[in-house]
Amino acid sequence: MKKQTHFSRMKILLLLIFVPAILLAQETITGKVVIEGSGVGASFINVVEDGTSNGTATDIDGNFTLSVSSLPVNIKVFALGFAEKVVSVSSTDAITITIAESSEALDEVVVTGLATSVKRSNAANAVASVSAEELAGLTPPQTLDGALAGKFAGALITKSSGAPGGGIAVKLRGVTSINGNSQPLYIVDGVYVNNSSIAAAGLNAVSGAAGGGNASNQDNPSNRIADINPDDIESLEILKGASAAAIYGARAAAGVIIITTKKGKRGKTKISFSQDVGFNTILRARGQRNFTAATAEALGAGNGALFTAAQNNGTLVDFEDEIYGEKGFISNTSVNISGGSENTLFYAAFSNNEEDGIVKNTGYDRKSIRFNLDHDFFDKKAKLSLTTNYINSEGDRGFFNNDNTGTTIGVALSSTPPWAQLSPDANGNYPDNPFGSSNPLQTRDLITNRENVNRFIVGSSLDVKLYENDNSNLKLVLRGGVDYYELLTTAIFPEILQFQKPSNGGLNGLVATGTTENKDANYSAFLVHNYTTSNDLSFTTQAGLTKQTFSRNTIRNTTSDLIASQTNLDQGANVSVTQFRQEQEDQGFFVQEELNYQDKIIGTLGIRGDKSNNNGDANELFYYPKASAAVNLHSFDFWNIDAVNQFKIRAAYGEAGNFAPNGALFTAYTNSLIDGNVGIVVPATLGDPDITPERQKEFEVGFDASFLESRISLEFSYYNKTVDDLILQANTEPSSGFGTRFANAGNLENRGVEIALNATIVEKEDFNWSSNLIFFTNESEITKLDVAPFNLGGFGAGLGTFRIEEGKSATQIVGNDANGNLVELGDSAPDFQMTWSNNISFKDFTLSFLWHWKQGGDNINLTNLLTDFGGTSPDYDDFDVDPAGATSNGPFRIGAFRAGNATPFVEDASYLRLREIGLYYNLPSKLREQVFGKYVSNLKIGFSGNNLINVFDYNSYDPEVSNFGSNGLSTGVEVTPFPSSKRYLFHLAVDF
Template identity: 80%
Template sequence: MKKQTHFSRMKILLLLIFTPVMLIAQETITGKVVVESSGEGAPFVNVVENGTDNGTATDIDGNFSINVNALPVRLRVFALGFAEQMVDVATAGAISIQIKESSEALEEVVVTGLATSVKRSNAANAVASVSAEDLAGLTPPQTLDGALAGKFAGALITRSSGAPGGGISVKLRGVTSVNGNAQPLYIVDGIYVNNNSISAAGLNAVSGAAAGGNASNQDNPSNRIADINPDDIESVEVLKGASAAAIYGARAAAGVIIITTKRGKQGKTKVSFSQDIGFNTIINFRGQRQYTEQRVFDFFFSPNADPILDQRSRDAANDQVALFRAASNSGRLVDYEDEIYGEQGLISNTSVNVSGGSENTQFYAAFSNNEEDGIVKNTGYDRKSIRLNINHQFLDDRAKLSLSSNYIDSKADRGFFNNDNTGTTIGVALTSTLPWAQLQPDATGAYPDNPFGSSNPLQTRDLITNREDVNRFIVGGTLDVKLYENEKSNLKLVLGGGVDYYELITTSIFPKRLQFQKPSNGGLNGVSALGTTENKDANYSAFLVHNYTTSNDLNFRTQAGITKQTFFRNTVGNIASDLIAFETNLDQGANVSVSQFKQKQEDQGFFVQEELNYQDKIIGTIGIRGDKSSNNGDANELFYYPKASAAVNLHNFDFWKVGFMNQFKVRGAYGEAGNFAPNGAVFTTYTSSLIDGIAGIVLPIFPLSLGDSDISPERQKELEVGFDASFLQSRVNLEFSYYNKTVDDLILQANVEPSSGFTTKFSNAGDLQNQGFEVSVNADVFTGDDFEWNTGALFFTNRSEVTRLDVDPFNLGAFGTGLGTFRIEEGESVTQIVGNDSNGNLVVLGDAEPDFQMTFTNNLRYKDFTLSFLWHWKQGGDNINLTNLLTDFGGTSPDYDDIDLDPAGVTPNGPFRVGAFRSGNATPFTEDASYLRLREVGLYYTLPTKFLDQVFKGNVSNFKVGFSGNNLINIFDYNSYDPEVSNFGGNGLSTGVEVTPFPSAKRYLFHVKVDF
């Protein structure tokens, strides 16, 4: 004991003697670490004397000071998200160190569980990722779902309406349901986000589009994912099939799109401002028929065996010839297509965001105002969005709270388009409106009636109202708490929850002075419709995640937890007709009808998963999701959705000696996911009745469908295999995936005995299959100080087949075999289009599924200039084009007088199509919908940092100006406005049916962005 005490005293004495000498010998290095791209100070960067544990960290402004024993010395500078720097310092004093942001240093992670993620290099699934720059950095999109087109493999994205405010169909790896939901599930910051398209505007009361027992939605409302501001998004991950989406169980058969919004970073507060200004124009005009006096006469003259009727027809035809001659000679022929669709809609996008924070608390706040007029007067979209995201760490960094909040106020004026059975929509009215018609209002503002149609399209455009108003709150949070941690293992608790609440108000007003509203013309004497929808979705989850690592670096990660989701919707539609004077209030109509749709659902489930990782060489996952729902016949029955996957990084093994290939990973995954029965499938729906003053309930007239309480959810099963490879030090990257996806227990409507009182019954009566492959290639062609060139390509294809059908083949969607329709038939494609030929036989006319899709991207930088563009090629895939037929009836088709459809080369196209329709021949109405389009292009210039410092004295860190465009070049042979179209909205099989749509637009934008 005395020896130990003596030795301790000696150490203290030696320390006191030599410490001043050591201090005298030390050198002090001060300086600042800055980010190369912005010139800003980099906070919390480690600066360490190489080979020692002597180090420090930069302060919030990037400044540091470090003492070293002697000079020269080598400093190691590193931080998460930046490439490590080695800096040689020869003399004491102040220095400046630049560090580069590095995607390799901050490797992308992808979702593999409800509470875990994995490095992309270890992922066993082809999870597509779209960054903020790819999503909105090149060309600011109008809506989020529209921005995804062409950005990843495996998706067929179709715009169902060109009206501002959205209306998009997204199908991942083929059709996944015939009658059920076919749109992916959207998750934003862990919140289940509603994407309904709710038709509550009451337009059918005027258009009669769903008359004759057709209950399908043809109003083309916007879908609610359009409310999300793309500029708020940090990244998007797409789980394209059940092999990856099984973690979301019963709601994931159509795939899952996971959205992460931007968060603040520790450091000084940053302010960013951007302003876009531009305009839009129609992509393509159909054009006008080239009239002559003889063509006008021939169109209006109908020879008749009765001489009196024959003479009346001849006189009427001569009257039209005289009107045409007078208008032509006086220059009063009007291109009404250009008059309606020839507007240049103003676009203005303003965005301001503020972000920053301390080591413990970070924030991101943003405000945006997006306004876009349509290519038709009195149409447009206005969205205001406020977002506040907060991260906070506490309990000595053992707990982290992440909060997300978003408020959206949007308005969309969508006009009056698409199919109708009354000739009143703007598009249908245009098909018969001839250029010598005089439809402009007089000095008093009174519009003349259209002599060639049921409505005056200019009057309809100027006087009707069709508006959607949305007020929406999306709020959620996640709490991570480290319950236990030691050298080999740790345990954390992850709690999450969120609410998506919105109120949708639809307003439709058709004044009584409209041509088609006049009682003398068979109208309703004015219509006012008001629809209100209250929608509230909530989700909750609790998970435990345990990590354990063995001595030979085998890591086990276990997660287990429970989930709950509640969904509520209440839609009330009110329609008033026979309005008093110019009143539009519902109580000012003589006839008022009310309808209500209410839906309430509660889902509960659990999820368990085990992940194994052996030294990043072999990675395996196995898990299972169990779900029960009030939407099932037995609300307490659990349905199970398993998953399993494996990935092998061959390049991490010692035997790998392929020098030019620095990464090669083989992977395989299997998973199952579900799809709930559509509304009305589980239970029989009744409607109210009033007979002799006695109220009661009866079966609806249409559809007479019997529900089945024993019906099972549709089940998707997917096997995916593939590989990822990188060459030349990751300058060239290749990804290949093949998938086989089956959907069992398809919910179909089977015919039943009429004596039952019903015509059809819902049942699990079929299976279908999708197979396809996806290839992506990306290459850094050239990398230098002044010039960089990156290029990439995607290629993907899908084939579907109905593999089991327990009911007779049946047709659905579109308008029957005389015009072309879809047919569900065993052994055939689920998207096949059939119709009668000239002999009256039912034949296959085409297929809505593309042969393949391909995109080609390039990003080039020369000094401070950047040029980026994206080409999208869709080859094959057919549409049912009925706009041509309607213009044929009206004698306005641009190709009316061409002769290229009649095999005999005799009958012009217009009469040929009309004749085909009257004989029940659907052959001329199916067209190839291939296209090649320049989806996005952008040219930007970033002002040099030195110039900014001189002019703005360090107050501006980045200043960028530029130009961009959407759909500027469009190449297709399709005989209409745009092959990307759908009369029946975004869901179901009916994508690609055209009936006088709101045309799509190209957009031109100029940009200014300033970072402070």
């Protein structure tokens, strides 16, 4: 049920307005307004005699009485969150009016300032909105950021791990930084929410993933936005570009996602319960090589005989199915209670989400408790809002991705043939794997890689009306919020593992723990003044101050050479400790003026100023201006195109920033211990004390149009976004003692088009069909580079890597070709993306689905190479990679690697995917009352699924993959990942 509003604000005003009409009335209409589908009485809904000021509002049960001068008459029923309805009344018999909830009505208001909003019809920016129904109503998402895929234009959303719990990389309108943050800023009920991805302690000590090639984080942790329960969310607004996000200044270069959680509704207390159960399976298996005795023998002498014996004995094992073939159980339980009186609204919710992975001993459990309170006081001159959320989560993520020791499950699996005997004996003892450095079944069953999170997110706001008269008012807005979490990571590798045994060169067991304490706080104070002239020219002025503090302390402890089977950190011979601390404080101000002339011409001017101790000069203010204008041509008298009931043109410009990455400002020395003497070691990279934030500038133009009484709507936007002062690592003179230095040394540009088409195809009493089509593109270019071109985010030119080069795409993939020349082999950015969603209702049934087409975009697929080396690639013996058709795929790729030719490893990552589908049945009110009486106001059952149909030629588990986590440029690199999954869910939802 969406937010409802009163027709009038004060009982005295109601009497002053309606008493004259009542005195003249001759007829009395009585009735009830109910909500479509549930039959529940809709409280505080406006009921007005159409074309007049004669009206009333429904009571707490939805009943109303309205006096009119004569019959017949048209009655208009409306409230925010519901579709407006007009009914004809010709008698005084009691009537029932059914109204439908409307996400479009809810979305009419979008953010324009830190303390103001505007009707969507007047907005000058392309601000995307996602309602609660669109986000989680079709099928419950595993994580919030994953639920955004395909829901709006301008986003490239990529999984960095298929493990339950995330993570996800979200990029809005292209790449915004090379070394800095590229994920959007998340604001939840006014609270700046941390979305870090912090690697588990100790994994690299075992895998050695950063020991060669790219030293970036390859442990694929979840990102912390996964903690937010999607079911708590009422709506999201996505500020995709600087022209909209400038109000958030130096943290908004990558865009802003503003989240509003659910609040109470005036009326009877409502209790809702929902239960989802289901399972997940691997999205697509790679399959096995079709071995024969001869091909098995080619792997090594004696393997042919082993293969034949296992084949005859029926002991061949599909190890891919053995590892990834689980059906992970899913259970989502949610209970919420909401309600409110004239002055106080409350919403309380508890949820428990449990999802096992497609690999044994992996999964994600999240418990969330939320309480939101709104209270009006001083005769509604002041409003206090409080939002609180506690989250406890636990994720077991397995041991996957790249490694240089052959120990991760995926890498070990790549060289394990189906005749290997790896299962434990009757006493639970696992044999060593003669085909690899580890037994993947033993690793799966005995290691621990766990994340535990305890998190509190608390926000509050106080709105006080300081002054109010007929044409102006002044309001004070105070806001504050704290996001605090403790992240505990635990890695345990027992000494009995094959690769931990000292006889195999192991560490004799390893235990590692990491503790991260993170606290972010934000405070702001604003004055908002509204003034309207006699000719309906309105001014909205706001000005205010902001402050944000960010604190992180991460301590990692690693112990190896354990005593017996101990797992305490003090029960080992070799102990190491590392610590990372970061403190940041930002301060700023924001001033904005909004003008609106009769909803015909709307303009905005604003500026944000920020300073931070993360800049070279902590007291220097950096300014981020914004300006926008929109013209509703259809509101002018000259507009006479009946078929086009809305046509708005708009233009906007804005600037936003991105702080320097950690380590760019100062040169951080490290310690050394040589022959018992303590010293310091100079790092390879020199900091820059004069570093400044990266600056994004964006210009956007577009139009919005509606046709055939808003049955069809069209949105079009074109943007050009530049990022100046890119923070890069430049080569420096060797005599300085450093190899590289941080510097503001480049610019890049993004250009794109976004188109959204919405249509109400059929609108009848028992049958409705609405459809939404979204198309968008983005192209990037490095327009200036003050340093030499450089490679990053891969494993070198012989395997494919990203390259930053002036005049080229910021996401180009390069590598050596067959002739040894460094050439462009692809680009990780897609040519375009398109989504098509549909909602079809027939009587009490609803069918909804979302297709997502990503055309173009390339990955560096190194899983194939590893399985080639192991002789297990499913296509090893096929002949469709060698252009000459002379060499089979496996030997061709191995030969290319040895020759330094990266061409075979860059693959097209296009796909067509049925992201979501759901079929639901609402129990009719008559049948519901017969079975449950009047205690149950709504009962819904259904089925839904994620990723049930996937069409792609990409030669692995899923084109959505990233070995290097959820940040930075280097998404789209694959090295034996945790595979993605399909999800099947059955649903029950009951309202009391």
